[in-house]
Structures are given as C-alpha cells and as structure tokens.
Amino acid sequence: MDRKLDAGIIPVFSASGGVERRLATTIFSDTILFWCNDEWEAVQTLIGGAAYLVAAAIDMRWPLRGALAYGECVLDRASRTFIGQPIIDAYEVEQSQEWVGAAVSSSVIAHPLLGTPISRLEDVVEYSVPVKPKCQQLNYALHWCPYSSLAREQLETMKAAAPEDKKRYYENALKYVLDRCKGWHPATKSK
Numbered sequence: 001m002d003r004k005l006d007a008g009i010i011p012v013f014s015a016s017g018g019v020e021r022r023l024a025t026t027i028f029s030d031t032i033l034f035w036c037n038d039e040w041e042a043v044q045t046l047i048g049g050a051a052y053l054v055a056a057a058i059d060m061r062w063p064l065r066g067a068l069a070y071g072e073c074v075l076d077r078a079s080r081t082f083i084g085q086p087i088i089d090a091y092e093v094e095q096s097q098e099w100v101g102a103a104v105s106s107s108v109i110a111h112p113l114l115g116t117p118i119s120r121l122e123d124v125v126e127y128s129v130p131v132k133p134k135c136q137q138l139n140y141a142l143h144w145c146p147y148s149s150l151a152r153e154q155l156e157t158m159k160a161a162a163p164e165d166k167k168r169y170y171e172n173a174l175k176y177v178l179d180r181c182k183g184w185h186p187a188t189k190s191k
Helices: 002-009 042-057 083-097 117-120 151-161 162-181
Strands: 008-014 017-022 024-026 032-033 065-068 074-076 081-083 101-104 124-129 139-144
Touching: 032 042, 042 065, 042 101, 042 151, 065 083, 065 162, 081 117, 083 101, 101 124, 117 124, 124 162, 151 162
Parallel strands: 065 101
Antiparallel strands: 008 017, 024 032, 074 081, 101 139, 124 139
C-alpha cells in the first residue's frame, strides 16, 4: 500500500521548473486505478508513477499486470463511480497479456496531440508485448526496468514458485528484462 501511495507522488520537470504532482488513484478489488487530466505534465506523471508501481511490485514479488488507456471517463472517488470506455479498454488489454508488466494501449499512442510524445518517453518502450492467442497485438510497453534493482532475481523466484501453466508469464517478463533492460540508461534509449 505504501508503494502505491509513493507512486502517486512524482516529480515533474518542465520549462517552468520542477513541480511535485500527485496522481488521482483508488483501489478496488484487485485493481489499482490511476487517472489524470488530458495535459502533458499530468500524463508524464501518470506514466512515471505507473512504471514505478510495476517495478516496486516486482521487487516485492507481487506479479502485477496492467495497462494504460486513453479517453473520457466518469471518475468520482466520493461516490465510487468509475465508468468509461478507457476502463474497459484497460481491462481488456490487461487481460490479453501473458507476462508480468504493463502494456500501453493503442488508444494512448493514437492520442491526437500527445501520442507521439508519449511513445518517446523514457518510461514507454516500443516492444511486442506477449499476448494470449487470438488477442490483438500490443506494440508498446511501460518501461519499468529503470526503477527496479531486483527484477531478474524476483521474477526467477516467482517463476520457480508458480504453477506450471503460469510459468510462461514469468518467462516472458524475464525475456523483456533481458531484451530491454540490461544496461538500460535513459541517455542511450533510441527511437
């Protein structure tokens, strides 16, 4: 729970200087929901917070799988009302994945003004996300590796303890770590 709260406070640096932004977030059932306004600094904060949360969960051996989606919603914490197409999209994208990690849905990359800048963020990487048979291909992943120092070790531990039919989720996450995270440094990211 503390990691979820920590993930909601992200420093953001812009032309106007550094600011600390807090994400709107709630938990219900097995779902952690983040949302933000449709503005560049808020989107950067949400993506950074989500990447940090996935890494922290893996470091704690909590196999988190998630998705980012874009669109209009009704999100009212006070009345516990959370409805909208992006919530459905995020759920479907999350369910389609066969790994521990998070995908960025096509609705985010197709954002009319922010899609291209989002695809170039350090916390987003072009990657063929492992999906279940007959599911739509996902081409972008949340790049959580820079926030984890224990990913490989923890994923191997979780894989060893997993039921046989779930081991592929950890194998796919380990492949991502080996493909995209070894020696990763923001200055060397190429697009």
